Amino acid sequence: MSKVLMKGNEAVAKAAINAGCRLYFAYPITPQSELIEYMAKMMPTVGGTFLQAESEVAAINMVYGAAGAGKRVMTSSSSPGISLKAEGMSYLAGAQLPCVIINVQRGGPGLGDIQPAQGDYFQATKGGGHGDYRLIVLAPSSVQEFADMASEAFDLADKYRNPVMILADGMLGQMMEPVDFKPAKTDQEIEAMGHQHESWCIHPNQDGDLKHHHEINSLEIDPVVLEKHVTKLYEKYAQIEANETRHELYNINDDNEILVVAFGTASRVVRSAVDELNAEGKNIGLFRPITVWPYPYEELAKCIGPRVKQVYVFELNTGQMVEDVKIAVNGKVPVNFWGRVGGMVFTPEQIKEKLQACF
Amino acid sequence: MEVIATRPKSLRDVPFTYCPGCTHGIAHRLIAESIDEHGLINKMAGVAPVGCSVFAYKFFNFDMAEAAHGRAPAVATGIKRARPDMHVFTYQGDGDLAAIGTAEIVHAANRGEHISVFFVNNAIYGMTGGQMAPTTLPDMKTTTSPYGRKVDDIGYPIRVCELLDTLVAPYYIERVSLLSGPDIIKAKKAVSKAIQYNKEGRGFTFIEFVSTCPTNWGIEPVKALVWAKENMLPFYKPGVFRDKGAPE
Structure with missing residues (x-):
């Protein structure tokens, strides 16, 4: 198929519909508004449900209902709206409901601004809502990858009965790039997918068995039972950690002098700087985590070659990923950090300057 | 021996968690009987709230979702939009629904x-131990209004049926009482009508039950019924606020 020039917000919406998403609930917020607008326009054309909720809180709870009914469902928002969804995300994780949540991050805290940022890393990877739970979090770095992650996110959500977040940012949402779309799932495929959760989800009781009773629930009032439930979740998360880390290596070799770690939009800028310095005779490797939960600790650890003097982390926040990098590096070499915040995006020249100072 | 009354099929054979003298059990039974009578047990889904009826997801004999506090109508929306062939209701208390x-x-x-919404109004938070609800009457004492509800400070109780009656879309809105035998018979008719409209896909239906909370009011069950008749019903007047299906 020929490539289509599209904004990230629209591309991921189109890809979600292609992946069989037929229910979408959300509330407008910049810089993800093109996503909700695309869904408003396109969902009716495929017989799907688009509903503009009264709040992000309502939207995520509509997701809870539709996911509890076993259907592919999505919501999207930007940072302040994701905070409002945090309650619902905890319930979704507790009740083990598959769904996809997109965060097109903007500057924070509070209302912040509407420019790209990565300040929700902790919220996405370390909790956000209450209780002991994890989201699977995918961090794209191009419009193509953002779009590709829609179907991957739904597949992971279905596989593990767990909410999956795509952690993008205002740059990826607003930027236009050529995108190659996967073929859309057929109505028959979507119908077949619609039955995959019938062992536990809300659905009509076709055979009329009076014992049929499914509960979509995160409440376990008996601590003995709740401990078992949370332990079961923990075991599931361990399985996800073992099987589902994703990362990208760029110019990783045994002669790397510096190892750079960056994710999402930040990694795009950093890559340009790394290219320029390597062309000048330096040897810098770039490690890009694609899943930020589960974090690819082991894969990152393997990239610390014999000549690496230090690891440098660049983020559009105040260093929220640094502690994960430090876990991976485990004290072998120093870990340095530089970032910009408030919706300011660093330039390749600035990154180059920081890296040059290391030699 | 002829069986003349038995547990509705739509209620599971599990013990209720409600206090003695509480009217939740009556409300549950009226809903379950109506679902049985309309033959909907195999196409029904319910959403339980947070509050005394938090365990309602265990009591009804079809698929149920337990919602976060106050979010049942959003969860029900998600279920209904995902499964339009099913019939969906929420069951909510006054703190959950009106605060x-x-x-x-x-x-x-x-x-x-x-969807159908069944709203139990007993003017107090039961599960958390008797705090002030949005429907607590003026000057009524609760654990968080120990000197009585001061309307100058915290406002007047909310009449939800009247509030929803200002909207264009709702199809059917009625307030009923669970305070006496005849009232319960009237309540049953209202519940049955809501379920019938739900079955027919008519639109949004809402039933408010004026109820009691002997435990947290600190009154014996029979006296609680009398107290509610004297104090609740004048403020929360039973009646049909909206019935778009009524013969002209």
Whole structure:
């Protein structure tokens, strides 16, 4: 198929519909508004449900209902709206409901601004809502990858009965790039997918068995039972950690002098700087985590070659990923950090300057 | 021996968690009987709230979802939109529906969402131990209004039926009482009508039950019924606020 020039917000919406998403609930917020607008326009054309909720809180709870009914469902928002969804995300994780949540991050805290940022890393990877739970979090770095992650996110959500977040940012949402779309799932495929959760989800009781009773629930009032439930979740998360880390290596070799770690939009800028310095005779490797939960600790650890003097982390926040990098590096070499915040995006020249100072 | 009354099929054979003298059990039974009578048990889904009826998801004999506090109408919206072939209701108390979940109920009603909402109003938070509800009467004492509800400070109780009746979309809104035998017979008719409209896909239906909370009111069950008749019903007047299906 020929490539289509599209904004990230629209591309991921189109890809979600292609992946069989037929229910979408959300509330407008910049810089993800093109996503909700695309869904408003396109969902009716495929017989799907688009509903503009009264709040992000309502939207995520509509997701809870539709996911509890076993259907592919999505919501999207930007940072302040994701905070409002945090309650619902905890319930979704507790009740083990598959769904996809997109965060097109903007500057924070509070209302912040509407420019790209990565300040929700902790919220996405370390909790956000209450209780002991994890989201699977995918961090794209191009419009193509953002779009590709829609179907991957739904597949992971279905596989593990767990909410999956795509952690993008205002740059990826607003930027236009050529995108190659996967073929859309057929109505028959979507119908077949619609039955995959019938062992536990809300659905009509076709055979009329009076014992049929499914509960979509995160409440376990008996601590003995709740401990078992949370332990079961923990075991599931361990399985996800073992099987589902994703990362990208760029110019990783045994002669790397510096190892750079960056994710999402930040990694795009950093890559340009790394290219320029390597062309000048330096040897810098770039490690890009694609899943930020589960974090690819082991894969990152393997990239610390014999000549690496230090690891440098660049983020559009105040260093929220640094502690994960430090876990991976485990004290072998120093870990340095530089970032910009408030919706300011660093330039390749600035990154180059920081890296040059290391030699 | 002829059996003349038995447990509705739509209720599971599990013990209720409600206090003695509480009217939740009556409300549950009226809903379950109506679902049985309309033959909907195999196509029904319910949403339980947070509050005394938090365990309602265990009591009804079909698929149930347990919602976050106040969010039942949003969860029901998600279920109904995902499974239009099913019939969906929420069961909510006054704190859940009229305080923390005010936005969700108003907007579900305003969309004319094709769900039924059963609202139990006993003017108090039961599960958490008797705190002031949005429907607590003026000067009524609760654990968080120990000197009585001061309307100058905290406002007047909310009449939810009247509030929802300002919206265009709702199909049927009625307030009933569970305070006497004849009232319960009337309540049953209202519940049955709501379930019938739900079955027919008419739109948003809403039933408020004026109820009691002997435990947290600190009154014996029979006296609680009398107290509610004397104090609740003058403020929360039973009646049909909206019935778009009524013969002209």
